[in-house]
Amino acid sequence: MISVLETPIILRVIGSALLCLGAFAALVSAIGFHRFKNFYLRLHAATIGSIWGSVYPLVGSAILAITVEELGVYRWFVAGASIVAAFIVLILAPAGSHALARGVHKAKVARVKPCIADKLDPELCG
Amino acid sequence: MSSLKSILRVFLIFLLAFAIYTIYTGSLTGYDIVTGVLVSIVVSVVFSGMIIKNPLKPLNAIRWFYLITYAILYFTYYETKAHVDVIKRILHPKTPVNPAIIETYYNANSDYAITTIANSITNTPGTVVVEIDETRKAFYIHWIDAKTLDPLEAKREIFESFEKFARRIFD
Numbered sequence: 001m002i003s004v005l006e007t008p009i010i011l012r013v014i015g016s017a018l019l020c021l022g023a024f025a026a027l028v029s030a031i032g033f034h035r036f037k038n039f040y041l042r043l044h045a046a047t048i049g050s051i052w053g054s055v056y057p058l059v060g061s062a063i064l065a066i067t068v069e070e071l072g073v074y075r076w077f078v079a080g081a082s083i084v085a086a087f088i089v090l091i092l093a094p095a096g097s098h099a100l101a102r103g104v105h106k107a108k109v110a111r112v113k114p115c116i117a118d119k120l121d122p123e124l125c126g
Numbered sequence: 127m128s129s130l131k132s133i134l135r136v137f138l139i140f141l142l143a144f145a146i147y148t149i150y151t152g153s154l155t156g157y158d159i160v161t162g163v164l165v166s167i168v169v170s171v172v173f174s175g176m177i178i179k180n181p182l183k184p185l186n187a188i189r190w191f192y193l194i195t196y197a198i199l200y201f202t203y204y205e206t207k208a209h210v211d212v213i214k215r216i217l218h219p220k221t222p223v224n225p226a227i228i229e230t231y232y233n234a235n236s237d238y239a240i241t242t243i244a245n246s247i248t249n250t251p252g253t254v255v256v257e258i259d260e261t262r263k264a265f266y267i268h269w270i271d272a273k274t275l276d277p278l279e280a281k282r283e284i285f286e287s288f289e290k291f292a293r294r295i296f297d
Contacts, residue, residue, distance in 0.1 A: 025209070032216035040254070040268045041223060044212055047251040052209050076152030084150045094248035094255075101256045101268060105227075112268070116226035117275050120257055120266040 011067045018060025025052030039110035043097055050093040058086035132174070134181040140170035189295050196291040200246065204287075208250035212270065226272035227256055230265050230281045232289060239289075239296040246288040253284055 025048050032045030062082035065075045104110050105120065112118050118125040143166035151158050183189065215222055234240050244255045247267060257266040267284065274280055281289075 025213075028213050028216055032212075035216055035221050036223070038225075040225060041270065043254050043268070044251050044270050045216060047249065047254070048209060048212060048216075051205060051249055051251070073153060078152070080149040080152035084146060090249070091245060094245040097248050098244065098255050101254050105256050112225065112227055114223065114225060116224060116272045118227045119229035119275075120227050 008067065011063050015060045015062075015064030015067070019057045019064065022053055022057025022060065025049065025056070026054075029053050038113050039104060040101065040112055043101060047093075047097060050089060050097075054093075055086045055090050058082045058089065062086070131181055135174040135178055136170045138181055138184055139174040139177055140166045143169045183296075192291055192294045196295065199291075200288075204246075204250060208252050212251040215270065224271045224273075225269060226275065227266055227268050228272060228275055228277070228280050230267060230277045230284070231263050232265055232281075232285075233263065234289060234293050234297055236296050239292040242292040242296060243285055243288050246292070247285050 029045050029049030032048065033042055036042050036045055059082070062079040065071065065078035065082065068075055071078065105124070108121075108124060111124050111126065113126055115125040144162050147162040147166060148154070148158070151162070178184065232240065232243055234243060240258070240260075244258065244265065247253050247265070248255050252270040254268045255265055256268050258264070259266070265285075267280070269280070269284070272280075273283060
């Protein structure tokens with residue numbers, strides 16, 4: 001009981017809020033995967049799952065872990081690992097998205113549909 | 127002079143590797159410090175030549191100031207705006223989309239700046255960089271709501287402020 005009172009409650013609220021945001025974003029991202037009918041549109045839904053769905057909740061879990069004093073010294077390990085993982089996801093997730101988009105467009109596997117214009121290869125439009 | 131610069135380069139990468147090691151392990155016991163220092167020395171000696179060319183750039187406080195400002199602005203304003211827009215499109219009964227692959231031109235020179243701009247564009251939902259043409263300095267971006275096909279206007283809509291910050295941080 002004392003440990004709960006001593007921990008800064010604001011950090012717990014921020015950490016929990018970021019985790020809830022992550023859960024919501026992951027759900028919306030999954031719904032988007034089913035509702036969008038084209039490969040390129042699904043990439044945008046996947047981006048929601050990688051930034052609000054994993055970077056933000058990882059930062060949230062780091063903030064939350066610092067306040068949990070029952071973990072002892074291991075809370076710094078949990079927090080540090082979360083921060084480093086968030087940073088790695090932040091710089092590598094777009095590299096993956098870009099590689100997928102570039103590969104699919106070069107191999108002409110998926111058409112851009114619906115389509116206003118395709119400046120890179122007009123044949124793939126529509 | 128050049129040997130002094132390469133020593134400084136190794137030292138900076140050593141600091142970076144050791145900081146990541148310490149944050150990741152989250153402990154400052156003697157064992158962790160010794161293994162961290164050993165691993166960081168090996169990593170910094172092998173990779174410093176690849177990672178930084180000019181060791182004076184990371185020591186510039188103004189660049190760090192812009193990096194922190196950019197990070198705060200990006201994670202609060204730009205990400206929220208883009209996420210809310212795409213979430214609205216997903217949950218809307220008709221999933222309204224208006225996609226196109228557009229051509230825009232960037233104006234940055236160093237690899238780090240170009241990568242930062244491209245990663246920032248791809249990390250905001252609604253825009254994905256499909257192809258980069260480095261000879262013509264062109265990004266080909268798949269945009270979920272193509273308001274315009276004009277390169278300059280599209281740049282203003284998507285990444286003009288990213289480019290401004292990336293050039294001040296890395297160029």
